[in-house]
Amino acid sequence: MNALEAKNTYFSQFSDWEKTALTKDPFWIRETREKALAYFQETGFPTSRDETWKYTNLDPLFQIPFALNGDRISKEAVLPELNSLGFETAKANVMVFVNGHFSKALSGVSEPSPKVKIRSLIESLSDGPLKKHFSHILPFENRPFVALNYAYFTDGLFLHVPAGERLEKPLHVVYVSTNSGQPTQSHVRNLLLMEEDARASVIEHYWGNNLKPYFTNTVTKVSLDKGAVLDHAKIQQESPLSFHIGTLAARQNEGSRLVSRVFSIGGALGRSEVETVLVERKAECVLDGLYLARGHQQLDHRTFIDHLSPSCVSEETYKGVADGESVGIFDGRILVRENAQKTDARQSNKNLELSNKARIYSKPQLQIYANDVKCTHGSATGQLDEEALFYLQSRGLGREEAKRTLVYAFAGEMVERVADGYLKAPLQTMVKKWMEEKMGGKP
Amino acid sequence: MLVIKGLKVRVEEKQILNGIDLTVGKGEVHAIMGPNGSGKSTLAHVLAGREGYEVTDGEVLFEGRDLLSLAPEERARAGVFLAFQYPVEIPGVNNTYFLKAALNALRKARGQEELDAMDFLELVKAKLQPLKMDESMLQRSVNEGFSGGEKKKNEVLQMAVLEPRLAILDETDSGLDIDALKVVADGVNALRDKDRSFLLVTHYQRLLDYIVPDKVHVLARGRIVKSGGKELAKELEKMGYGWTDGAGKKEVTAP
Numbered sequence: 001m002n003a004l005e006a007k008n009t010y011f012s013q014f015s016d017w018e019k020t021a022l023t024k025d026p027f028w029i030r031e032t033r034e035k036a037l038a039y040f041q042e043t044g045f046p047t048s049r050d051e052t053w054k055y056t057n058l059d060p061l062f063q064i065p066f067a068l069n070g071d072r073i074s075k076e077a078v079l080p081e082l083n084s085l086g087f088e089t090a091k092a093n094v095m096v097f098v099n100g101h102f103s104k105a106l107s108g109v110s111e112p113s114p115k116v117k118i119r120s121l122i123e124s125l126s127d128g129p130l131k132k133h134f135s136h137i138l139p140f141e142n143r144p145f146v147a148l149n150y151a152y153f154t155d156g157l158f159l160h161v162p163a164g165e166r167l168e169k170p171l172h173v174v175y176v177s178t179n180s181g182q183p184t185q186s187h188v189r190n191l192l193l194m195e196e197d198a199r200a201s202v203i204e205h206y207w208g209n210n211l212k213p214y215f216t217n218t219v220t221k222v223s224l225d226k227g228a229v230l231d232h233a234k235i236q237q238e239s240p241l242s243f244h245i246g247t248l249a250a251r252q253n254e255g256s257r258l259v260s261r262v263f264s265i266g267g268a269l270g271r272s273e274v275e276t277v278l279v280e281r282k283a284e285c286v287l288d289g290l291y292l293a294r295g296h297q298q299l300d301h302r303t304f305i306d307h308l309s310p311s312c313v314s315e316e317t318y319k320g321v322a323d324g325e326s327v328g329i330f331d332g333r334i335l336v337r338e339n340a341q342k343t344d345a346r347q348s349n350k351n352l353e354l355s356n357k358a359r360i361y362s363k364p365q366l367q368i369y370a371n372d373v374k375c376t377h378g379s380a381t382g383q384l385d386e387e388a389l390f391y392l393q394s395r396g397l398g399r400e401e402a403k404r405t406l407v408y409a410f411a412g413e414m415v416e417r418v419a420d421g422y423l424k425a426p427l428q429t430m431v432k433k434w435m436e437e438k439m440g441g442k443p
Numbered sequence: 444m445l446v447i448k449g450l451k452v453r454v455e456e457k458q459i460l461n462g463i464d465l466t467v468g469k470g471e472v473h474a475i476m477g478p479n480g481s482g483k484s485t486l487a488h489v490l491a492g493r494e495g496y497e498v499t500d501g502e503v504l505f506e507g508r509d510l511l512s513l514a515p516e517e518r519a520r521a522g523v524f525l526a527f528q529y530p531v532e533i534p535g536v537n538n539t540y541f542l543k544a545a546l547n548a549l550r551k552a553r554g555q556e557e558l559d560a561m562d563f564l565e566l567v568k569a570k571l572q573p574l575k576m577d578e579s580m581l582q583r584s585v586n587e588g589f590s591g592g593e594k595k596k597n598e599v600l601q602m603a604v605l606e607p608r609l610a611i612l613d614e615t616d617s618g619l620d621i622d623a624l625k626v627v628a629d630g631v632n633a634l635r636d637k638d639r640s641f642l643l644v645t646h647y648q649r650l651l652d653y654i655v656p657d658k659v660h661v662l663a664r665g666r667i668v669k670s671g672g673k674e675l676a677k678e679l680e681k682m683g684y685g686w687t688d689g690a691g692k693k694e695v696t697a698p
């Protein structure tokens with residue numbers, strides 16, 4: 001299929017699907033689905049002429065027909081698998097979605113405060129605050145994948161932390177893709193509402209043990225009221241033949257703080273977008289990212305920080321490693337608008353190419369329209385330092401171990417920046433395992 | 444211990460070593476002196492197995508083994524240690540982690556049990572003390588931001604921990620203050636042993652007051668142009684390298 005044929009397929013599947021899947025949808029949701037679908041039909045998939053998709057090859061995605069009816073129940077036990085990845089799930093609230101459908105049976109949520117809502121989105125459609133936030137924040141114009149998501153989403157997380165409340169335990173949301181016998185697509189939509197001074201720590205974990213191709217398309221909207229603090233991590237650990245496209249879009253009010261960490265390791269094609277609008281003064285964001293690509297993987301990252309108001313702080317650090325014939329992409333745009341005086345914006349993107357066929361594309365963009373600001377950015381792509389390798393070898397470390405040591409010194413920084421707690425040890429394990437599998441001497 | 448025969452080495456089409464012959468016996472300390480650019484570091488690097496050097500002729504035997512056929516880590520495991528003239532900074536790699544990984548790689552190769560974190564820390568602290576190094580150095584990244592002298596001491600620390608059979612010290616005395624020079628020399632002397640040999644590359648006779656060598660060689664234009672006892676260093680100090688030129692032209696090579 002080419003992009004146009006693929007578009008038509010994604011469009012025409014709707015009528016069959018809605019007859020069976022959408023019977024419980026309220027009218028207003030149905031309306032947004034249809035609007036989004038119409039928009040998608042009009043624009044179609046992005047092409048390489050689109051600046052923000054320039055380096056990404058979507059052709060492989062178009063080749064596979066993905067069915068919408070993935071299993072709703074996982075045949076495998078998810079919790080033991082998570083534990084074997086190093087997560088002490090007893091210390092977290094765990095929510096599990098299977099092929100885009102909430103699985104109550106696999107989830108375990110026990111939060112002391114009755115005011116905090118941790119729910120399935122589709123079961124919360126009558127919720128007042130949800131309705132209020134549902135359609136605004138992120139329009140789908142110029143975002144065909146978001147439009148596709150709005151048309152086809154099956155479920156997702158709805159988190160609502162009211163003013164002054166906090167989540168005691170981290171919320172670990174696992175989106176599992178399981179083998180349903182044929183390639184499947186799932187679209188999940190998450191909504192995180194953090195009211196004044198609310199606090200939470202949320203992990204979006206995309207994970208597949210499905211060796212068939214599948215396609216996950218996600219949208220996460222985040223609203224941070226005055227003084228709210230959200231620590232968000234996304235772990236993209238999809239299985240090797242999968243496609244993952246996901247967007248996180250936040251709006252931040254006065255003095256709020258968003259920490260977003262993206263760890264991309266899985267999928268044949270993985271694209272993660274993070275964008276935040278610093279709507280009111282003194283809002284702060286930290287955008288961290290680490291991508292580890294190998295084989296023929298394409299791991300693509302686009303970020304956008306919109307400094308709308310004065311005295312906001314943004315600090316962005318993305319690092320990438322590419323081995324084999326893989327492609328790593330970082331496209332990071334920071335916009336400092338006229339009104340955003342006293343902005344403090346820092347951006348850094350560093351990459352390591354481990355083979356001469358690996359490709360890194362780094363595109364930092366700083367657009368500044370205010371005059372009293374402090375902005376820095378830097379981008380560098382290099383190879384392993386031969387001097388350092390020799391130094392390590394001359395002390396007895398084997399060449400592969402020396403390489404692993406240097407790669408971990410580079411990439412591990414993004415893991416070491418994570419505070420001790422629920423997430424850190426599993427991330428360390430994940431990165432070390434990647435290095436062993438990738439660089440243990442196997443081709 | 445170490446036998447170098449007719450070693451010729453080229454770097455990027457440039458001939459640097461023009462036939463080195465050198466034999467270092469078990470337990471001996473040999474000093475190599477010579478003008479800048481004469482090939483001392485090149486020799487040290489070739490012995491340690493650094494890439495980018497083309498050996499066009501000659502051979503090197505280390506305890507009877509063909510040293511040049513071994514990878515750098517195999518040489519280290521066989522007991523060769525090079526203290527770098529310019530130690531490399533490795534950001535993000537913790538000094539303790541690095542030392543422990545190195546020691547355990549060597550212990551494994553020797554068929555010894557690997558040390559756990561506790562035993563290792565005890566060992567390394569004991570080695571730090573005589574070098575008057577601060578324990579905080581262990582928590583920093585390898586050589587990163589170390590002063591020139593601290594880097595050199597860190598090399599000696601590694602040598603003390605790894606206990607090589609042949610230690611090649613490439614200008615480990617350069618850039619050290621008088622006290623540090625004494626400390627480093629004491630560190631080397633403490634390791635002197637009937638089974639351990641040293642090759643000291645230095646520009647200064649002063650080091651040889653502290654570490655008294657068995658032999659002194661002068662390397663010039665890629666050749667050993669003069670060899671002698673420890674007095675040779677004193678003569679060089681007085682008369683400079685110009686004095687060895689005649690000897691070089693006559694191709695006199697000491698045994």
Ligand SMILES: Nc1ncnc2c1ncn2[C@@H]1O[C@H](COP(=O)(O)OP(=O)(O)OP(=O)(O)O)[C@@H](O)[C@H]1O
Pocket residue numbers: 454455457459477478479480481482483484485486495528
């Ligand atoms: N990679 C290289 N490419 C070209 N020339 C090189 C290279 N490495 C070394 N050389 C040259 O080889 C010669 C010997 O260098 P070497 O570092 O061995 O000298 P040295 O005796 O250690 O000098 P110093 O006393 O200054 O440390 C020098 O002329 C140097 O410029």
Ligand SMILES: [Mg+2]
Pocket residue numbers: 483484485528613614
């Ligand atoms: Mg030198």
